[in-house]
Amino acid sequence: MEPSGSTTTVTPPTDNHALSPTGNCFPCELNDKARLRRFLCYGSEGDSYTARDECRPSIEGTGALLAMLQEGRGGEVVEEIRKFVKDGHAAGPHPLLFALALCSQHSELKTRQAAFKALREVCRDPAHLFDFIQYKKELREGMKCGIWGRALRKAVSDWYNEQDAMSLARTVTKCKQRAGWSHQDLLRLSHTKPADDTTALISKYVTKGWKEVQTTYANKENTEEVVKVLAYLEAVETVKHSCDEAEVIHLIEEHRLEMEQLLTEHLKSKQVWRVLLKDMPLGSMMKFLGKMTADNILERGSSDVTEVCDRLRNEAELKKSKVHPFDIFLATENYKMGFSPRCKTTWVPHGTILHALDSAFYGSIKNLEPVGKRFVVAVDISTSLTSVVAGTLVSTPTAVAAIALVISRTEVDTQVLVYSGGAVVPCTFPREMSLYDAVSELIKTPGGGTDCSLPITWATENGKAVDVFIVLTNKPIWACNAVPEETLRQHREKSGTFSKLVMWSLTSIGHTVADREDVGLLNICGFDTAALNIIRNLAQDLI
Template identity: 30%
Template sequence: MARDPLAAVSTIATPQTQPIPGRTDQVKNAAGGYVFGKDLWRRLEDFLILGTTGGTYYVGEDKLTAENAGVLFEAIAEDGPRVVRLLTEISTARPPRAPKQRPALFALAACYAKGDADTRQAAKTVLAKVARTTDHLAQFFGYYKNLGGKPTSRGTAPTVGRSLRTALGSWFLAGSADDVAFKACKAMQRKTPQGEAFALRDVLRIAHPAADDAQRRTLFGWIAGNVSDDEARDELPAVDRFLTAKAVTSVDDAVRVVTEARVPWEFLPDAMLRAPEVWEALVDTVGMTALIRNLARMTRIGTLKPMADATTRAVARLTDRDAILKARIHPMDAWLAMRVYASGQAQPNPRADRQTWHPVPAVLDALEETYELAFGTVEPSGKRLLVAVDSSGSMSWGGGVHVGASPIGSPYEVGCAMAVMLARIEKGNVHVIDVDTNVHASKVTPRTNLREIASWQPSGGGTDLSLPFAWAARRRMNVDGVVVFTDNETWAGRAHPTQALDVYRRTVNPQVRVVVAAMTAAGYSIAAPRDEGVLNVAGMDASLPLIVNGFVRS
């Protein structure tokens, strides 16, 4: 009897290289499999969190950037004020949801350049919240020039209307006059993303904000060069400390003002911040977060080195349990710091030279202990979790995952590290597997040393992300939640992940919750878009364990 081709059509088990019959919301991913296209707003959220630096295994940086810029412009055309609300939420979240601020600043600039009047009005009200520093303001201004400027004989000039002037002026009016003075003193000048000079004095002249009290009038006059230093320091404590720091002419003077006057490190002349002795004094005075962020700098200039006294004191602070808990350092923050420091390289600006350093073993050990101690305030959900780490070939992608300007590892390594954290937090209620076209035992345990993950390699081969659900269903493994770390480039299964999840729900646990954690901003997901039991998250969000905890608990 001839084979009936219609017998191969199934909505229960469909090869992933074909769309599910009757579904019109599936798209082909970069590996050739069919997945669910994320809606416009989910794709925009992924871009705002993940950015496009480094591209993905399948898609280069330039193409990924162009695709996500197109998503942004489409979203602005559909509902610009909603774009502003979303970028503000992501930009101001605590703990941070996005490792870099640039995508949010680019999106805000695009809202001004491409949005309607309501969009510009919404953007105007949040500029000071999103562009919190001079550096942020410079980035926003540079992006706006590219998107909403006009050509001149010298290049591009910004088109500045009343709305933008008001927005720029709001930066100088947010917070007390001394708060603004502190920000201004930290950085009067920066570079735009195009490498052009950017000065607060010029912005003040463009914006013409109206001072609301005598202190602010003094501040504006001082920035513009119309008020003397002596008058400004009498009115504004931040300016007084700044001018004290700027008067420093020697390393000894810098050490003195740090130790005696407790001058913030940001106020010191750049030349002083290149001196190892100055940072040796700052080791004891900077906040815990600033200490962690400057470990690479201190190592690069020679403050932190093997057997040095400064190293001993830095290690003591990094392993101070009470200080870690008081600063609310999250295990994820500590791990990211450890990976950035261990990478030995960074390039904060594409135009800048690459920075390199040789990590000090004692500091790496201390950061590992910071990680351990940071679990002190994290409470488990009490739920049973199956964690599946995509171990296919694309997860070994050499471009890797970046935080700030440093590579922290391949998507597979990052996924395994997150699995370790969940295993630690949930205290034994977690089982971890690796998945390619088969299910493999994972090396992850609650006691896995995070450094050893760097030497692990994924099993490679194809990707079948229906397997976590099919595997759990066959074993009648009753879990409350399934967490999948992946790049969503699945293609090899005989059934789609959503079909396998349906089977698991029908046969084992109809209430199971699923979290799909994307390592890249690829624009699609294995999860059906209207499935309320599935949560899509993206990127190196330090709050991911808490998100998983809350979603599964609900």
């Protein structure tokens, strides 16, 4: 962790860096590897990330990736994919899966081999595997040859054979199909030869069905592991045809069955929900708080409410679950609304649950690893801040307060500012400050016109070297009165620091003002958990 006010020593990459007039060597221009990392991180080689954008990648957006493959750097591309998966740097899985599919179909043998070797590591669950196969199919469309060559058949076979028996049984019964593919398709097309008895059992179950399994294994002398898997699959099959609430509950408790393995009819039972709640992952539990309240599963003053609140306040469980503070923040705001716009469900929020969610939000911040950089978080208060964040029902004042609070509590050297109308006002964010108090602190200063360069000018004039500026505005970025790139260059020159700038618009989608050739500039539109992770990547020169 750097001490406050220290000067960062800039170590530029080996290419695409420029010498400034003051002698500082700054890596200002994007090279192919930097563009590749951006694509792997958030699905675009450009400078803009749109929150909650689940568009599937296309070949048109992979210029740098294709250039690196053409230069014989396929192994380097696959290694970057593996790193992003291992370290959790990507905003979502699709860019990684698409890039791996491209590498697996490249003309160079070593690149293809590296891609297939990384398949199990990148495709951690069946949904990823199905998407990977679909991307390969789409990339092959228009070509005479198919995708199921020997290398892919072996890679898919290994994906199934290398898994623990019970994990594989859960996998094939929870996520059966996606993107037009099923486990039955993949096992058949890959000509998978099971590596052991339990994999053979699961393979037969998937391809031939439960009746065939019963016939085959009824009179055999089975190993203990096979008996265990048989019992699990029998429970899954029994629950699919059972209307007996007591039987369903017993099977859930005995075999730890999950929601995906139940029928819709089962989820109309309060008792079924209560037994599911005991082992439900924290993230899923928060997602269904509204439904469980609406259906009187979480009745006011009940032991179920107490159990939910205890889990939300449990720091050990928060750490184990790795739930991000922004996920808890969004869950809190959605629960607080008292209705779901998707399914038209309404409920009266329990105050005790809201207090527990609030506690979970602060507790989860402790689990974030600091990047050890100097941050300025600047909030635009030029308007009344009465709008909502794009794609959500969350108000912009609450969202910017959550952002400022999380960053200031995670990073020791963080200065929070509010700016408008030619004025910049520093804010104090003590560690014990609540989200409600943070909102009050940010909106107490009267507004004026928007000038996004003011926070950078303030830092330069006050001799404060900054590693990352995060300029938050509730206006569309393109509508701002000033573009701050030149102000940022002046700050870099004076401070001797390669400062990064994140222009974060909470209300607009897909607009940009940044210099696309400057590796230190990034635009974010909207709000989600991935946005903060992307900023952390930028701060650490990972994108």
